[in-house]
Amino acid sequence: MTLAFQPIFSAHNLVRDLGPKNFRAVNHVSFEINAGQILCFLGPNGAGKTTTINMCSTLLAPTSGDIQVAGVDAVAQPRAARQHIGLVLGGDRGFYSRATARDNLLFFADVLGVPRKLRKERVEDALEAVALTDRADSKVQDFSRGMKQRLHIARGLLNDPALLFLDEPTNGLDPELALEVRKLVKSLAQRGTGILLTTHYLAEAQALADDLLIINEGKTAFHGTLQDLRAHSSLADHATLEDAYFALLGIETEQEGE
Numbered sequence: 001m002t003l004a005f006q007p008i009f010s011a012h013n014l015v016r017d018l019g020p021k022n023f024r025a026v027n028h029v030s031f032e033i034n035a036g037q038i039l040c041f042l043g044p045n046g047a048g049k050t051t052t053i054n055m056c057s058t059l060l061a062p063t064s065g066d067i068q069v070a071g072v073d074a075v076a077q078p079r080a081a082r083q084h085i086g087l088v089l090g091g092d093r094g095f096y097s098r099a100t101a102r103d104n105l106l107f108f109a110d111v112l113g114v115p116r117k118l119r120k121e122r123v124e125d126a127l128e129a130v131a132l133t134d135r136a137d138s139k140v141q142d143f144s145r146g147m148k149q150r151l152h153i154a155r156g157l158l159n160d161p162a163l164l165f166l167d168e169p170t171n172g173l174d175p176e177l178a179l180e181v182r183k184l185v186k187s188l189a190q191r192g193t194g195i196l197l198t199t200h201y202l203a204e205a206q207a208l209a210d211d212l213l214i215i216n217e218g219k220t221a222f223h224g225t226l227q228d229l230r231a232h233s234s235l236a237d238h239a240t241l242e243d244a245y246f247a248l249l250g251i252e253t254e255q256e257g258e
């Protein structure tokens with residue numbers, strides 16, 4: 001018997017109403033992620049990306065809709081689903097700055113419920129995956145922003161997740177550090193991790209994405225490859241994601257003085 005191909009993540013008809021007026025922040029959004037696939041999640045400020053990620057990572061219950069993570073119903077069994085998810089929010093905070101990178105990761109492995117006998121191995125694997133093994137005994141306060149960002153990703157890998165959610169992983173990094181993080185994201189996907197990544201940097205999404213999900217005002221504006229998006233907007237094969245994104249959202253790109 002041949003088993004039907006199963007994505008490691010699927011969201012179907014996600015809806016979320018927020019606030020006293022039940023503002024519909026996410027309106028029937030559906031997508032899937034396969035092992036080793038990078039899905040870039042794009043959209044203007046306020047489009048509903050964070051609300052969607054919060055639902056997909058079980059931090060927020062959907063108003064309606066279905067989420068499956070590695071075969072687990074994430075709406076009915078959020079704790080079980082969480083074992084398969086790594087969530088990377090990044091930023092300057094989130095670590096004990098006077099403790100070493102290794103001690104921080106050992107602490108978070110404990111918090112995440114990694115069994116005691118696996119913790120040291122998971123921490124060493126995570127440090128190696130983000131190329132921080134040789135700085136494991138340095139205090140986090142001595143880390144650059146790029147190193148802290150890599151440490152955030154290491155933290156997201158501690159439970160050996162099938163899926164990694166990365167929220168603007170290169171935000172505020174200089175071009176060289178951003179490139180380093182992008183290479184890391186690619187290498188994680190090559191190891192088989194499914195990745196959902198939000199970014200406002202369209203060149204970054206173009207460099208990383210296997211698939212694009214663009215939402216606007218809570219609704220799916222586009223889901224598919226960059227090539228599909230170019231075709232959708234009747235653009236040439238060499239058009240950039242930025243060209244195609246603006247065309248899709250009907251945004252005039254001609255600037256003053258042109």
Ligand SMILES: Nc1ncnc2c1ncn2[C@@H]1O[C@H](COP(=O)(O)OP(=O)(O)OP(=O)(O)O)[C@@H](O)[C@H]1O
Binds near residue numbers: 020044045046051
């Ligand atoms: N508690 C709330 N009550 C009412 N509306 C809310 C609430 N939280 C968020 N919203 C609205 O829901 C919409 C979606 O917000 P969300 O944070 O998901 O957007 P986003 O795409 O992540 O934006 P950004 O790119 O700025 O991070 C926004 O219009 C926001 O104002």
